[in-house]
Amino acid sequence: MGKSISHLSDIVTQRTNDTGVTTPILEINPENGTRLRFLDAVPTGASRGLPVIAKFRDSNNNKLPTDTELIFRVMRPTDDSPVAVSVQEDNIAAWNGLSTSEQRNEENIDSVKVRMNGQAVNVRDRDTLRVELDCSKQIDWSNSEFYIVREGVEERPFSG
Numbered sequence: 001m002g003k004s005i006s007h008l009s010d011i012v013t014q015r016t017n018d019t020g021v022t023t024p025i026l027e028i029n030p031e032n033g034t035r036l037r038f039l040d041a042v043p044t045g046a047s048r049g050l051p052v053i054a055k056f057r058d059s060n061n062n063k064l065p066t067d068t069e070l071i072f073r074v075m076r077p078t079d080d081s082p083v084a085v086s087v088q089e090d091n092i093a094a095w096n097g098l099s100t101s102e103q104r105n106e107e108n109i110d111s112v113k114v115r116m117n118g119q120a121v122n123v124r125d126r127d128t129l130r131v132e133l134d135c136s137k138q139i140d141w142s143n144s145e146f147y148i149v150r151e152g153v154e155e156r157p158f159s160g
Contacts, residue, residue, distance in 0.1 A: 002150035002151055002152075002153060002154065002155075003036065003150060003153045003154070003155040004147070004148070004149065004150040004153070005028060005036075005147070005148040005153055006145070006146060006147045006148075007026060007141060007144065007145060007146040007147075009028075011028055011029055011030060011031060012026055012027070012028050012029075013026070013027040013029070014026060014141045015027065016138050016139060016140075016141075017132075017133045017135060017138055017139055018138075019135060019136055019137060019138060020134070020135075020136060021134060022069065022071065022132050022133070022134040023132060023133070023134075024130040024131065024132050025131055025132065025133050025139050025146075026130070026131040026146060027128050027129070027130050027131075028123065028128065028129040028130075028131075029125075029127075029128050030123055030124065030125045030127070030155070030158075031125060032125050033125060033157060033158060033159065034125055034155055034156065034157060034158055035122055035123065035124050035125065035155075035156050035157070035158035036122070036123045036129070036153055036154070036155055036156075037120045037121070037122050037123075037153065037154040037155075037156065038050055038072070038085075038116055038120060038121045038123065038129070038148070038152060038153055039116070039119070039120050039151075039152050039153070039154065040115060040116035040118065040119050040120060040121075041119065042149065042151040042152050043151060044106055044109050044149070044151060045106060045109040045110040045113065046110055047110040047113055048113070048115060049110070049113025049114055049115045049116070050086075050113060050114050050115075050116055050148065050152045051109050051112055051113050051148070051149045051151075051152055052095075052112055052113070052114050052146070052147070052148055053100050053103045053104055053112060053145070053146075053147040053148075053149065054092075054095045054100070054103075054112070054144075054145060054146045054147070055095070055099075055100055055143075055144055055145040055146075056068065056092055056095060056096070056133075056139060056144055057139070057140055057143035057144045058137045058138060058139065058140050058143070059138070059140040059142075059143070061140075061143045062137075063096045064092060064096070064133075064135050064137050064139065065135060065136055065137060066091050066092060066093045066096055067090075067091055067136075068091065068092045068133055068134065068135040068136075068137075069088055069089060069090055069091070069133065069134040069135070070088070070089040070092060070114070070131070070132070070133055071084055071086055071087075071088040071089070071132050072084070072085050072086035072114065072116070072121070072129060072130070072131055072132070073085060073086075073129075073130045073132055074121065074123060074127055074128065074129055074130070075127065075128045075130060076124075076126070076127045077126055077127075082130055082132075084117065085116060085117050085121040085129070086114050086115060086116050086117060086121075087114065087115040087116075087117070089114060094111040094112050095112060098111070098112070100145060100147075104149075120154075124158055124160075125158055131146070
């Protein structure tokens with residue numbers, strides 16, 4: 001079953017990034033007894049990738065710089081440091097150039113997809129999926145938005 005995830009979801013913690021270094025802006029922690037699968041292929045659009053609808057803004061409601069880098073990483077209890085689970089996006093031009101409504105349109109959805117490593121990334125209830133930015137400005141969550149579309153996330157029971 002699909003699960004919609006946003007910057008306001010109960011399982012999501014918002015963070016403010018440190019400037020000039022890759023740091024988390026969101027941490028996603030699945031509920032106890034569940035596992036989330038972030039899919040690299042969804043029925044919408046022609047290209048592979050996980051659709052991410054986002055508005056990245058600073059405290060003055062200005063767009064974050066286009067050269068901002070974005071990556072998904074997972075932190076597992078056995079890891080010394082987070083492990084990359086997506087391709088690193090070297091700019092956020094697609095998100096800056098389209099409104100969140102335009103990003104959801106089928107003709108634009110491929111431009112806001114993030115390629116995951118493999119067909120899916122599994123995040124267990126003891127793991128944390130981190131959305132990280134490397135940016136010269138800090139994100140301000142009172143002006144920003146972030147959504148992972150329902151078709152891109154499966155929630156399943158997990159024990160172990």
